[in-house]
Amino acid sequence: MIYTCTIAPSIDYTVYLSDFNSGKLNRTNEVYYYPGGKGINVSRVLKRFGVANTALGFAGGFTGRYIEEYLKNEGVETDFIETTEVTRINVKIKSESETELNGPGPELTVDQLSALTKKVRDMNEGDWFVLAGSLPNAIGQNYFLELATICQAKNIHFVLDTSGPMLKSILTAPVFLVKPNQQELGELFGVDITNLTDVYHYARKLVESGTEHVVVSMGGEGAMLVTKDIALIAKAPQGTVVNTVGAGDSLVSGFIASYAASRDASQAFRFGIASGSATAFRSDLCRKEDVETLLDQIEVHPFEEKDVTG
Numbered sequence: 001m002i003y004t005c006t007i008a009p010s011i012d013y014t015v016y017l018s019d020f021n022s023g024k025l026n027r028t029n030e031v032y033y034y035p036g037g038k039g040i041n042v043s044r045v046l047k048r049f050g051v052a053n054t055a056l057g058f059a060g061g062f063t064g065r066y067i068e069e070y071l072k073n074e075g076v077e078t079d080f081i082e083t084t085e086v087t088r089i090n091v092k093i094k095s096e097s098e099t100e101l102n103g104p105g106p107e108l109t110v111d112q113l114s115a116l117t118k119k120v121r122d123m124n125e126g127d128w129f130v131l132a133g134s135l136p137n138a139i140g141q142n143y144f145l146e147l148a149t150i151c152q153a154k155n156i157h158f159v160l161d162t163s164g165p166m167l168k169s170i171l172t173a174p175v176f177l178v179k180p181n182q183q184e185l186g187e188l189f190g191v192d193i194t195n196l197t198d199v200y201h202y203a204r205k206l207v208e209s210g211t212e213h214v215v216v217s218m219g220g221e222g223a224m225l226v227t228k229d230i231a232l233i234a235k236a237p238q239g240t241v242v243n244t245v246g247a248g249d250s251l252v253s254g255f256i257a258s259y260a261a262s263r264d265a266s267q268a269f270r271f272g273i274a275s276g277s278a279t280a281f282r283s284d285l286c287r288k289e290d291v292e293t294l295l296d297q298i299e300v301h302p303f304e305e306k307d308v309t310g
């Protein structure tokens, strides 16, 4: 079974307007209320690929209920731990550029955190645990390290898609897949990454420290996959970008869905990129048929440093 976990879900209040003026009254006429948060996006896309999964995490209040109901209507199983706090609403403004306002995650009690630990302890060998989205610093890195350690002991595929200091600390544990974008990879090492040689160099460092698959996403430029045996690169397909929110999460879903079926990292990487781009080309998340249409356009090549250093 695949479990996703979103510590801080959201409703993504997504509005489109032709001209956004900060500090002025702006009226919108195209609005959407998508359930959001990275693990939830991964769950929704997996379901669209026909892959059964359960969304875990914390949700509460009217927004929490909305998210749960929305997911149930789409056929995604949920097993959220209830919070007294109202789940956040993240604002996504789509105009000439994309502006995002993400709220803070919930404050969680020791009992609520223990309830999540129990769910991870109850998972079976071979299951997947996808911890995705922001991880509040207040919870403390030891908690997430404990979850990672349980996964290691039980041979659960541990997938991590987060950013900030928490990413750094959890990466001391063995991780099956980590998907930073180029900027997040730079932040992890306190550097500004501006070229492919550096992307490869820092992804390689993560592999050397124990991560099995590192996928560095680079928005419209595509992505790079580095493992201990291979380094691959692929460009993103061409298309009209509508909404890139959830593109990274879709890449993660595509990788997992394909890898779980084929055990082939190169194939999974290609399917992941197609999934990310298929989401970027729609308002909501991608559908399987969108991904299949884009697959032919994606060429995966071995990455060699000499390709970029001359």
Ligand SMILES: Nc1ncnc2c1ncn2[C@@H]1O[C@H](COP(=O)(O)OP(=O)(O)O)[C@@H](O)[C@H]1O
Binding pocket: 180, 181, 182, 217, 218, 219, 220, 221, 222, 223, 236, 237, 239, 241, 244, 245, 246, 247, 248, 249, 251, 272, 273, 274, 275, 276, 277, 278, 280
């Ligand atoms: N502008 C774009 N054009 C085409 N594909 C895109 C675009 N933006 C994102 N993607 C696809 O989605 C994947 C993840 O996007 P990225 O923006 O790097 O992730 P994140 O949302 O985590 O920052 C990319 O590797 C690419 O395949």
Ligand SMILES: O=P(O)(O)OC[C@H]1O[C@](O)(COP(=O)(O)O)[C@@H](O)[C@@H]1O
Binding pocket: 008, 010, 012, 035, 036, 037, 038, 039, 041, 090, 102, 103, 132, 133, 134, 135, 244, 245, 246, 247, 248, 249, 250
């Ligand atoms: O937990 P965070 O870092 O605040 O991110 C939450 C936001 O990320 C998203 O999951 C989108 O993530 P990506 O664009 O990176 O795929 C939104 O649905 C949500 O509003």
